[in-house]
Amino acid sequence: MKTPAFLRWCPQCQRATDNAPLPQMGSDGHRLRCLRRGSPHAFGRRLYCLECSHIWTSLELPEDYVNELLQSEKLVEEMRRELAMAKLLLAKDQRDKTAEVTEPAIKLHRAA
Ligand SMILES: [Zn+2]
Numbered sequence: 001m002k003t004p005a006f007l008r009w010c011p012q013c014q015r016a017t018d019n020a021p022l023p024q025m026g027s028d029g030h031r032l033r034c035l036r037r038g039s040p041h042a043f044g045r046r047l048y049c050l051e052c053s054h055i056w057t058s059l060e061l062p063e064d065y066v067n068e069l070l071q072s073e074k075l076v077e078e079m080r081r082e083l084a085m086a087k088l089l090l091a092k093d094q095r096d097k098t099a100e101v102t103e104p105a106i107k108l109h110r111a112a
Pocket residue numbers: 010011012013014017049050051052053054
C-alpha cells in the first residue's frame with residue numbers, strides 16, 4: 001500500500017517535497033492548539049518528509065491571521081531599527097557632551 005503524501009514546504013529541505021502524515025494520537029479536537037489568547041486555534045499535523053526523513057509539525061491557520069502576523073513582524077522589525085538608531089544617537093550625544101566637559105579641563109591642565 002502506497003503512503004499518502006502531500007506536497008508541503010519541508011523546513012529541513014527548504015523546498016516543496018512530498019510529506020506523509022504520521023499517525024496521530026487522539027482525535028482532531030486534540031490537535032487544535034491555542035497559540036495565544038484570543039488568536040484562532042491552529043490545527044497541528046505531524047508530517048514526515050519522504051525525501052529527507054525529517055519529522056516536523058505543520059500548523060494550519062486562517063490566511064488572514066497569518067497575514068496579520070506577517071504585517072506585525074514587519075512593524076516590529078521597523079521599530080527595532082528605529083530603537084537601534086535612537087540608541088546610537090543617544091550614545092553619540094552623550095559622547096559629545098563628555099568631550100565638551102573634558103576638553104576645557106585638558107586645555108587648562110596643559111596651560112598650567
Ligand atoms: Zn525534507
